[in-house]
Amino acid sequence: MIDGEGLTVARGGVTVFEDVSLSVDEGEFVALVGPNGAGKTTLLQVINGVLTPESGTVEVDGRPVTDCSARERGRLVATVPQDTHVGFDFSVADIVAMGRTPYHTRFGRTDREADQRSVRRALDRTDTARFADRPVDEVSGGERQRVLLARALAQDTPALVLDEPTASLDVNHQVETLSLVSDLAASGKAAVAAIHDLDLAARFCDRIVLLADGRVLAEGAPDEVLDATSLGAAFDADAAVTTHPTTGTPSVTALGEPRDRDLTVHVVGTGRTAGRVLTRLHDAGATVTVGPLPEGDFAAETARARNLETVTAPPFGTLDSAVRDRVCTLRDEADVLVAADPPAADGIATLLDARLPVVAVDGTSGADAEASGRTPAVRPQQTTRVVSPGDVLGAVVTVAPERELPADD
Amino acid sequence: MHTGVRTVWWSVGLSVLLVGVVLASATIGPVAIDAVTVAKAALNAVAIPVGVSVTVESAGAFGASVPVPVPDVSYYYPLSLSVPTTAETIVRQVRLPRIVLAAVVGFSLSAAGAVMQGFFRNPMADPSIIGVSSGAAVGAVATIAFPLAIPFGLQTAAFVGALAAAFGVYAIASEGGRTPVATLLLAGVAVQTLLGAAVSYMLLQAGQSLREAVYWLMGQLSGSSWAEVEVTLPLALLAFAVLYAYTRDLNVLLLGEADAHTLGIEVERTKRILLAVASVITAAAVSVAGVIGFVGLIVPHVMRLLVGPDHRILLPTSALAGGAFLVAADTVARAGPAEVPVGIVTAALGAPFFLYLLRNREVHAL
Numbered sequence: 001m002i003d004g005e006g007l008t009v010a011r012g013g014v015t016v017f018e019d020v021s022l023s024v025d026e027g028e029f030v031a032l033v034g035p036n037g038a039g040k041t042t043l044l045q046v047i048n049g050v051l052t053p054e055s056g057t058v059e060v061d062g063r064p065v066t067d068c069s070a071r072e073r074g075r076l077v078a079t080v081p082q083d084t085h086v087g088f089d090f091s092v093a094d095i096v097a098m099g100r101t102p103y104h105t106r107f108g109r110t111d112r113e114a115d116q117r118s119v120r121r122a123l124d125r126t127d128t129a130r131f132a133d134r135p136v137d138e139v140s141g142g143e144r145q146r147v148l149l150a151r152a153l154a155q156d157t158p159a160l161v162l163d164e165p166t167a168s169l170d171v172n173h174q175v176e177t178l179s180l181v182s183d184l185a186a187s188g189k190a191a192v193a194a195i196h197d198l199d200l201a202a203r204f205c206d207r208i209v210l211l212a213d214g215r216v217l218a219e220g221a222p223d224e225v226l227d228a229t230s231l232g233a234a235f236d237a238d239a240a241v242t243t244h245p246t247t248g249t250p251s252v253t254a255l256g257e258p259r260d261r262d263l264t265v266h267v268v269g270t271g272r273t274a275g276r277v278l279t280r281l282h283d284a285g286a287t288v289t290v291g292p293l294p295e296g297d298f299a300a301e302t303a304r305a306r307n308l309e310t311v312t313a314p315p316f317g318t319l320d321s322a323v324r325d326r327v328c329t330l331r332d333e334a335d336v337l338v339a340a341d342p343p344a345a346d347g348i349a350t351l352l353d354a355r356l357p358v359v360a361v362d363g364t365s366g367a368d369a370e371a372s373g374r375t376p377a378v379r380p381q382q383t384t385r386v387v388s389p390g391d392v393l394g395a396v397v398t399v400a401p402e403r404e405l406p407a408d409d
Numbered sequence: 410m411h412t413g414v415r416t417v418w419w420s421v422g423l424s425v426l427l428v429g430v431v432l433a434s435a436t437i438g439p440v441a442i443d444a445v446t447v448a449k450a451a452l453n454a455v456a457i458p459v460g461v462s463v464t465v466e467s468a469g470a471f472g473a474s475v476p477v478p479v480p481d482v483s484y485y486y487p488l489s490l491s492v493p494t495t496a497e498t499i500v501r502q503v504r505l506p507r508i509v510l511a512a513v514v515g516f517s518l519s520a521a522g523a524v525m526q527g528f529f530r531n532p533m534a535d536p537s538i539i540g541v542s543s544g545a546a547v548g549a550v551a552t553i554a555f556p557l558a559i560p561f562g563l564q565t566a567a568f569v570g571a572l573a574a575a576f577g578v579y580a581i582a583s584e585g586g587r588t589p590v591a592t593l594l595l596a597g598v599a600v601q602t603l604l605g606a607a608v609s610y611m612l613l614q615a616g617q618s619l620r621e622a623v624y625w626l627m628g629q630l631s632g633s634s635w636a637e638v639e640v641t642l643p644l645a646l647l648a649f650a651v652l653y654a655y656t657r658d659l660n661v662l663l664l665g666e667a668d669a670h671t672l673g674i675e676v677e678r679t680k681r682i683l684l685a686v687a688s689v690i691t692a693a694a695v696s697v698a699g700v701i702g703f704v705g706l707i708v709p710h711v712m713r714l715l716v717g718p719d720h721r722i723l724l725p726t727s728a729l730a731g732g733a734f735l736v737a738a739d740t741v742a743r744a745g746p747a748e749v750p751v752g753i754v755t756a757a758l759g760a761p762f763f764l765y766l767l768r769n770r771e772v773h774a775l
Binding site (some may be wrong): 045048049050069070071072073074075077078079081083088089090094095098099101102104106107151155161 | 654655657658660661663664665667668670671672673674675676717718719
């Protein structure tokens with residue numbers, strides 16, 4: 001439906017992107033993601049014909065957008081702009097009716113009935129009919145976004161372009177807007193949207209196109225495109241990709257730029273407690289190693305997502321000597337050892353019996369954990385006990401020998 | 410109510426107001442003439458153009474003789490009601506030309522002002538924002554101050570100066586087929602300042618004709634004749650028709666140029682046409698009446714408060730209200746013991762009213 005081929009755009013002598021191709025099929029909702037300045041908006045403006053590319057062609061429904069009249073273009077591609085502020089007290093219905101502009105000729109007769117039908121349908125579809133008579137600047141930001149979506153629908157185009165449709169909306173309206181667009185696409189339109197929120201993009205879009213450094217870095221289904229490596233390359237930042245527990249779609253957490261770390265912490269632990277400890281320490285910029293822990297454990301997932309050095313072992317039974325040696329090496333390289341719900345394997349107690357300071361985190365209640373013997377109190381005199389993973393950073397910094405965590409630079 | 414129906418009702422109402430103001434104005438003057446006589450004389454003055462013949466006259470410029478085609482319009486006067494001759498002469502030959510010209514000028518300036526405010530999406534935009542008035546002032550003041558240097562009529566010089574300034578600003582602000590509105594606005598301000606300097610310098614050198622030049626700069630309609638109406642009225646109606654054909658596009662342009670583009674408007678072409686037509690009628694109005702401030706700024710604002718931002722209704726109502734307003738203001742200007750330039754009256758009435766609107770925060774975006 002939308003076919004952009006070999007698009008190159010330069011602005012002010014600087015190439016924004018080169019030889020980029022993008023196609024969106026009928027019934028498909030494609031998200032355009034990428035860092036600021038990657039050219040997402042520019043690419044959308046090429047698709048809707050606001051900008052003419054240096055080279056390349058855009059066709060919608062088999063007709064070239066790049067060289068047809070503005071009126072024809074207005075019947076092919078409708079755009080929902082990023083800035084939804086209107087600034088004049090046109091009524092909502094007036095604004096939606098402006099979507100019919102491409103069907104009006106200056107002196108000829110206009111098909112008023114078709115206009116009214118389209119406007120009515122657009123108002124109903126976007127649930128804006130309720131406030132059709134109110135001034136557009138008196139409705140809320142979320143409602144105004146829907147009004148502009150209604151205006152785009154009134155254009156009756158096969159293609160729909162949205163520039164950051166959720167940028168100024170609260171969580172609820174973001175979800176509402178995107179599911180509406182997703183429905184519209186499913187009913188036969190080709191929709192493409194620039195979206196900042198990667199989680200939302202993964203959740204609502206059929207396909208994701210990752211634009212960075214002036215080219216398409218990755219393209220495909222959300223779980224193919226959203227992985228730590230390609231996101232790291234695109235955004236110049238460490239990112240963790242996990243599966244969202246509720247929606248089951250990929251979820252991305254940006255971790256900031258990779259840092260130089262001069263504090264090393266080894267974590268022995270499992271489950272959510274250890275996972276949160278890892279997150280906390282890694283976010284603060286420490287080098288974190290972890291193990292032993294069972295494959296598939298929550299903490300193991302966290303460690304994998306963040307590319308932490310991890311030693312895995314079967315969930316039960318005795319640790320074999322290779323695993324043990326590996327863990328001991330990591331432990332001895334560390335400045336602080338953290339025990340956070342350690343696995344119930346034989347020999348764990350020995351691993352925790354180290355010369356370095358120990359911080360024990362009891363995710364449940366500290367007293368219960370001690371009673372159940374899950375966190376063995378080896379060398380109690382050099383063990384600091386904290387109750388919540390949130391406190392682990394402070395404890396580690398306190399006990400770390402003559403080193404400090406790097407400042408947040 | 411449907412926009413079309415509202416437009417008709419408002420236009421009819423304001424047209425009645427305009428006619429009423431015109432007739433009331435014609436009763437006022439050194440010689441008191443009653444309303445019935447004025448109405449009869451005015452009806453007698455209703456003319457239907459029936460034919461145009463073109464005669465070629467030669468105009469001398471710089472020692473050369475250039476043939477200039479001059480259109481000569483013949484009229485048919487359908488009515489001849491019995492009116493005292495003196496009264497009829499005063500109304501038809503003295504008062505009505507001036508009143509009708511005031512209406513045409515107010516109509517033109519307000520229509521152009523409504524278009525410019527929408528076009529620039531700026532509440533301070535007025536018809537002269539791209540230097541039309543300043544250009545006209547340079548032409549007019551040059552003619553007044555140095556009558557020998559410029560062998561054309563004052564009005565021609567003002568008209569040419571106005572269009573030259575507007576075109577100059579447009580050319581400066583355009584690059585690669587695009588004319589960003591912000592650049593246009595700034596270029597307009599800069600050019601107005603420059604031309605203002607030129608006018609100031611010429612005023613210093615004007616000597617005996619200083620008073621005449623200052624009068625022109627303040628805007629005045631005294632000494633108007635039907636000849637000026639014959640040129641400006643058809644131009645104003647024609648330009649209005651073109652602008653009216655673009656009111657839908659102007660509405661969409663209010664949403665921003667990128668939006669207008671995606672809604673199927675040929676943005677740059679539309680901008681060029683609107684700018685050219687609005688500048689031409691402003692130039693025509695300014696060249697016959699001088700720089701009359703505030704009409705093109707205030708009237709569209711007031712009408713926007715009354716009828717809303719939709720140009721399909723805003724443009725005709727602004728134009729009609731502007732005509733009525735300027736007729737009324739000019740009546741005040743000439744009714745006193747000593748006539749004052751109408752520009753002083755419009756500014757003196759308009760500015761406080763504008764401040765009142767501002768203080769009441771009724772003028773937000775436009």
